[in-house]
Amino acid sequence: MTRFWVNGLPEGSVSALDRGLHYGDGLFETMAVIDGTPLLWARHMGRLLAGCDRLGIPIPDRATLAAELERALELADRRAVVKIIVTRGSGGRGYRAPDPVEPLRIVTLNHWPDYPPSRWLEGVHVRVCATRLARQPALAGIKHLNRLEQVLARNEWRDDETAEGLMCDDRGRLVEGTMSNVFLRIRDRIATPRLDGCGVAGTLRAELLEQAEQSGLTIDQCVVTLEDLMTADEVLICNSVFGIWPVRSVAGRDFVVGEMAAALNALAARAGYDARLYGAA
């Protein structure tokens, strides 16, 4: 069951005039909550506010958002997922923003998704989606509510054996998964696709990049082709809910679960992404 708060009040509905509904005019964040702590909270808050700034939505008060999050955390199980949505609120004739804007805040508390522990321990099978990501620098990086490309891509498969779908841009370059970012190791080089044209700059991706830099591990943010993917020695996907899943196979190609997974798992563990994610420890 999901619990909701709309602008801090325990309500399960929003105005039918809300611009989040009419235009996807807003942003969201989805966080893992482990033992009452939202992982990477500062990064999620930072990306949310950066997204508001990019879209010209007045930045919600940090203390108010934190207090509304706190209310959800009090009711969270040992593992849970909290989602925060901020929209430009109701009103405005057509696409033009209302003046003044009164943003809407939605906080939802959700059950932990029931992923099998093998996804962390043995890795996952993924596919390459036919749906491409359009390059739109004005929206790249932020986590906005226009997600039809991900919806179309995620609905290309229904078997539970496929854990994720990887997506390319219109030039056929690898960008991300439908709900995750991607890291590859080719021999001794670790790379992750750059996200200046499209894609969501994941909070765990950002955490891994910063921690890697601090610990002297080089990770290139660069153009990654499908050929790079197919010749990689090791691949993994990450997001801020499940943490890190090694990829063991894609499109007939098998990968090892090796040194990159070990190195990035060690970095992620410092941010709380450890065995508690799959119910152990």
Add this chain to the structure above:
Amino acid sequence: MTRFWVNGLPEGSVSALDRGLHYGDGLFETMAVIDGTPLLWARHMGRLLAGCDRLGIPIPDRATLAAELERALELADRRAVVKIIVTRGSGGRGYRAPDPVEPLRIVTLNHWPDYPPSRWLEGVHVRVCATRLARQPALAGIKHLNRLEQVLARNEWRDDETAEGLMCDDRGRLVEGTMSNVFLRIRDRIATPRLDGCGVAGTLRAELLEQAEQSGLTIDQCVVTLEDLMTADEVLICNSVFGIWPVRSVAGRDFVVGEMAAALNALAARAGYDARLYGAA
């Protein structure tokens, strides 16, 4: 004031779990209602159902939708705007669609927008927006709920003298206005941008193209550059609410209101787009 019906019931709110809100996972239509008649209703219904088909949303029952529209029409003023939204409904973990899908239908009845009659009679000033349209063939043509590009473009200006903003794709080719389609006349040739990469295939645009063909008037659907725009003799914009507005100026360039406007206005009038739009006749 706006009146709402959600799945046929007079309600002003929707579930905070609706996928229209979370992902922009749905479609919409906006129609002019003149003297109780929704203009181009069959075309709107056709595009809505084609959009459902493209996104894999179960197609709503035509008779149910028509009955819900009828309820709004009974309360409409002499001029009004009706908007219909169809979403994939609530539920589903992440981007994956729920099974089964129970689509949500929202019908809203809105006041006629208060445009000055001069927009029809003397034409409008428009601008060229800096915000570009990403090319995404999977979503081109349909009127889906992912409209952040239009929101960003429409918020590039706030003066009321500018009636519309024209948008180019990432190659700098003219595609459409934020809420309208574009027709140009260059000497004796009439053209409108092709919409296979991005843009909304407007219902009035479709009506004009079909009627023009039937009456022996050639209109090219083709690549249109900004240079074409700046060297055009005549430009107009159209949508299914306001009908046709001649463009009298863009970016320092003035256009005549001439033979193209006359020809296309005559075609539009057959579909109900006449002087009643600006309160005359």
